[in-house]
Amino acid sequence: MNSHIKGECLCGTSSYEWRNESKEVVYCHCNDCKKATGSAYSLTIEADIETLSILSGDLNEYKKVSDSGNIISREFCPECGSILFIKIDSYPDLVWINAGNLIESEMIKPTQEIWTKRKVSWAHIDDTLPSKVEE
Ligand SMILES: [Zn+2]
Numbered sequence: 001m002n003s004h005i006k007g008e009c010l011c012g013t014s015s016y017e018w019r020n021e022s023k024e025v026v027y028c029h030c031n032d033c034k035k036a037t038g039s040a041y042s043l044t045i046e047a048d049i050e051t052l053s054i055l056s057g058d059l060n061e062y063k064k065v066s067d068s069g070n071i072i073s074r075e076f077c078p079e080c081g082s083i084l085f086i087k088i089d090s091y092p093d094l095v096w097i098n099a100g101n102l103i104e105s106e107m108i109k110p111t112q113e114i115w116t117k118r119k120v121s122w123a124h125i126d127d128t129l130p131s132k133v134e135e
C-alpha cells in the first residue's frame with residue numbers, strides 16, 4: 001500500500017514520484033475539468049503535498065477561480081501541455097494528482113464523484129461510489 005509510484009507527462013520531460021497514500025481518488029464532473037482535460041471528467045488523487053517528490057521538469061501553472069469560489073492552479077508541462085497537478089490556494093498542504101499520468105495506474109482505486117449535477121449522461125462510471133452534487 002505504501003509503495004512509491006512514478007508518474008510523467010506525455011513527453012516525459014516532467015516526472016515525479018508519489019508515496020502511494022491517497023486521501024480520496026475523485027472523479028470531477030465540473031465544467032473547468034472538462035475543458036482543462038478535454039474529456040468528460042477528471043480523475044485526481046487527493047494527497048498530502050509531502051507525499052510528492054518532483055524528479056524532473058519545471059512546470060508552468062494556470063490559475064482560475066472555480067465555480068466553488070476556490071482559486072485553482074493547474075500545473076502543466078511547458079513542452080507537451082499535460083496537466084500533472086492541481087492545487088487549491090486555500091489547501092496549501094494538499095495536492096491533487098492527475099491519475100492518468102501515473103505509470104502504474106492500476107494501483108489506485110476511485111473513491112468518490114463530485115459535481116455530479118454537471119455529469120454528462122453518457123459518462124458512465126461506478127454507481128456504487130458516493131457522490132456529491134458540488135464539491
Ligand atoms: Zn511534457
Ligand SMILES: [Zn+2]
Pocket residue numbers: 028029030031032033034042115
Ligand atoms: Zn473539476
